[in-house]
Amino acid sequence: xxxxxxxxxxxxxxxxxxxxxxxxxxxxxxxxxxxxxxxxxxxxxxxxxxxxxxxxxxxxxxxxxxxxxxxxxxxxxxxxxxxxxxxxxxxxxxxxxxxxxxxxxxxxxxxxxxxxxxxxxxxxxxxxxxxxxxxxxxxxxxxxxxxxxxxxxxxxxxxxxxxxxxxxxxxxxxxxxxxxxxxxxxxxxxx
Amino acid sequence: xxxxxxxxxxxxxxxxxxxxxxxxxxxxxxxxxxxxxxxxxxxxxxxxxxxxxxxxxxxxxxxxxxxxxxxxxxxxxxxxxxxxxxxxxxxxxxxxxxxxxxxxxxxxxxxxxxxxxxxxxxxxxxxxxxxxxxxxxxxxxxxxxxxxxxxxxx
Numbered sequence: 001x002x003x004x005x006x007x008x009x010x011x012x013x014x015x016x017x018x019x020x021x022x023x024x025x026x027x028x029x030x031x032x033x034x035x036x037x038x039x040x041x042x043x044x045x046x047x048x049x050x051x052x053x054x055x056x057x058x059x060x061x062x063x064x065x066x067x068x069x070x071x072x073x074x075x076x077x078x079x080x081x082x083x084x085x086x087x088x089x090x091x092x093x094x095x096x097x098x099x100x101x102x103x104x105x106x107x108x109x110x111x112x113x114x115x116x117x118x119x120x121x122x123x124x125x126x127x128x129x130x131x132x133x134x135x136x137x138x139x140x141x142x143x144x145x146x147x148x149x150x151x152x153x154x155x156x157x158x159x160x161x162x163x164x165x166x167x168x169x170x171x172x173x174x175x176x177x178x179x180x181x182x183x184x185x186x187x188x189x190x191x
Numbered sequence: 192x193x194x195x196x197x198x199x200x201x202x203x204x205x206x207x208x209x210x211x212x213x214x215x216x217x218x219x220x221x222x223x224x225x226x227x228x229x230x231x232x233x234x235x236x237x238x239x240x241x242x243x244x245x246x247x248x249x250x251x252x253x254x255x256x257x258x259x260x261x262x263x264x265x266x267x268x269x270x271x272x273x274x275x276x277x278x279x280x281x282x283x284x285x286x287x288x289x290x291x292x293x294x295x296x297x298x299x300x301x302x303x304x305x306x307x308x309x310x311x312x313x314x315x316x317x318x319x320x321x322x323x324x325x326x327x328x329x330x331x332x333x334x335x336x337x338x339x340x341x342x343x344x345x
Contacts, residue, residue, distance in 0.1 A: 129228070
């Protein structure tokens with residue numbers, strides 16, 4: 001795709017075209033993942049869509065400054081996490097909680113099941129388990145939820161989660177452990 | 192590192208790796224099968240939901256148009272009502288002012304006519320009194336004048 005390495009300074013005549021091509025490839029590849037993470041975090045498809053747009057707009061503006069110290073996905077995820085934090089912070093300041101009603105409720109969220117379940121009974125059990133995980137996720141702190149979703153929905157490594165959230169690996173592990181304890185308790189409590 | 196190296200592993204980097212590090216293994220070894228199953232179902236459920244939401248047909252333009260049309264209609268109606276009530280009020284105010292001005296002019300004319308009438312009547316009254324006094328008083332005094340003339344001659 002690109003002629004030179006990613007780190008080399010680009011010459012003036014080719015830089016804009018190459019950068020645009022690279023960025024376009026990044027958008028195509030990572031947009032669904034960023035959207036998925038934001039959807040799981042907010043449970044609001046419209047808000048997730050808006051934040052995803054904002055994320056890539058911000059990434060585009062700062063694309064020239066991206067030097068590849070982390071993977072593009074980690075970099076984008078970091079932007080998405082910060083945008084999400086800003087969104088909740090602004091909303092708290094404005095006391096504007098009406099958009100919360102746009103969030104899909106947990107029953108509806110747990111309706112989405114993999115089609116592999118063979119019987120209706122298994123599907124119902126799976127739905128119940130997914131609903132319990134959603135309840136546990138709702139009860140997590142913002143940071144625990146982010147770490148949990150990155151690990152168990154996006155299947156990120158602890159080191160990547162640490163880079164994306166700006167936390168140490170130890171802190172990530174601690175958050176994850178607490179989140180798992182909560183999920184375990186929810187699953188155990190309902191049995 | 193070239194572009195492909197830079198981006199090739201990005202998605203994979205966020206996916207589960209068979210190797211993993213010690214922390215991850217330690218963490219996952221604690222997961223009992225049921226919890227693991229629930230987490231796997233949760234992940235698949237979120238993926239399914241996300242795919243459906245990501246590729247859903249967007250009706251943003253239609254929605255925005257309908258909303259903007261409604262908003263525009265609402266604004267137009269609101270503006271028309273405000274303009275109507277303002278112009279109605281203004282017309283009423285002007286009408287009142289005009290009526291008051293006409294009434295004042297009529298009252299002034301009426302007063303003027305009455306004053307002229309009163310002055311004319313007074314003048315006629317005075318003229319009548321004058322004419323009556325100047326005609327009758329000298330005739331009534333004639334015998335006294337004759338008496339005075341007779342006394343003087345004596």
